[in-house]
Amino acid sequence: MRRPPDTTRPSMPPPPPPLDFRRMALQDLERVMEIERDGFAHPWSMDLLRREMVHDWSTILVATATRRGPAGSPSEVIAGFVVYWLVHDELHVLNIATAVEERRRGVGRALMDEAAARARKAGAVLATLEVRRSNAAALALYRDLGYRQVGIRPNYYADEGEDAIVMVMDL
Ligand SMILES: CC(C)(COP(=O)(O)OP(=O)(O)OC[C@H]1O[C@@H](n2cnc3c(N)ncnc32)[C@H](O)[C@@H]1OP(=O)(O)O)[C@@H](O)C(=O)NCCC(=O)NCCS
Numbered sequence: 001m002r003r004p005p006d007t008t009r010p011s012m013p014p015p016p017p018p019l020d021f022r023r024m025a026l027q028d029l030e031r032v033m034e035i036e037r038d039g040f041a042h043p044w045s046m047d048l049l050r051r052e053m054v055h056d057w058s059t060i061l062v063a064t065a066t067r068r069g070p071a072g073s074p075s076e077v078i079a080g081f082v083v084y085w086l087v088h089d090e091l092h093v094l095n096i097a098t099a100v101e102e103r104r105r106g107v108g109r110a111l112m113d114e115a116a117a118r119a120r121k122a123g124a125v126l127a128t129l130e131v132r133r134s135n136a137a138a139l140a141l142y143r144d145l146g147y148r149q150v151g152i153r154p155n156y157y158a159d160e161g162e163d164a165i166v167m168v169m170d171l
Contacts, residue, residue: 019107021114024053024060024081031078032062039097042159049083052094057085059118063111065102082111084119091119091171093129096138108141120171127171130164132157142167 024032029046036043052058062081066074080098084091093115098107116127130153131138147167156164 019063019065019079019110021061021063021111024062026050026053028062028078032060032081035078035081035097035099036095038100042157044095052083055085057087058094059084059086059115061111061114061118063107063114080107080111082115084115086119086122086124089123089125091115091124091127093127103137109145112141112145116169116171125171127169129167130156131167133163133165139165142169145169 029049032049033043033046036049049060052060060081060083062078064076065079067077069075078099079102080096082093083095084093086092093112096108096111098111119127127147129142129147131142133152147169149165150168151166153164153166155161
C-alpha cells in the first residue's frame, strides 16, 4: 500500500545545479553586469569589470549551469560570478554575486570554494575580504565557509558611510 504524503515535513529544496567554472569572457559582460546590478545598490561599472579582466593578478570566474530551453535544447546560463586577486600568497575576494533566481542553491559557496581551490593550487595560504556590516547573507556565507572577523574599517564604503568587516581564512 502506498503511504499517504507526509504533510508535516517541509518540502525539500531543489537540488543544487551542477556547476562548471571558467574565466569570464568579453561576451559574458552583459549577463555579469545584470547580476551585478541586481545584487548591489551601488554596482560596479562595466568599465571597472572590463579593467579587472585585463589585470594579471585579477580573475573573474563565472559559475555556469546547463538548462533546457522551451524547445528542449540545452544552453549555458551564468548563475553567478566571483572577482578575486591573487597577490603573492594571498587570495583577496573583491566581489561575488549570485543571480537572484539562483540564490540559496549553493552557487555562492561553490564559487568561493572554487576560488580558494585555485588560489591554493597557485600557492596562496591566506584568504581575505571585506564585507558591509549590514550584508547578513554574505556574512553568513563567509562564516559558514570558515572566514573569521579580524577587524573593522569604519566608514569604508563612502556611498553610505558604512563600516566594513574584515575577514580572513587560512587556506
Ligand atoms: C551573498 C550571496 C553571493 C550568496 O550567494 P548564494 O548563491 O545565495 O549562497 P549559497 O546558496 O551558496 O549559500 C551558502 C550559505 O551561505 C549562507 N547564506 C546565503 N544566503 C543567505 C541568506 N540570504 N541569509 C542567511 N544565510 C545565507 C547560508 O549559510 C547558506 O547555506 P544554506 O543555504 O545551506 O543555509 C548572494 O546572496 C548575493 O549575490 N548577494 C548580493 C551580492 C552580495 O551581497 N555579494 C557579497 C558582497 S561582499
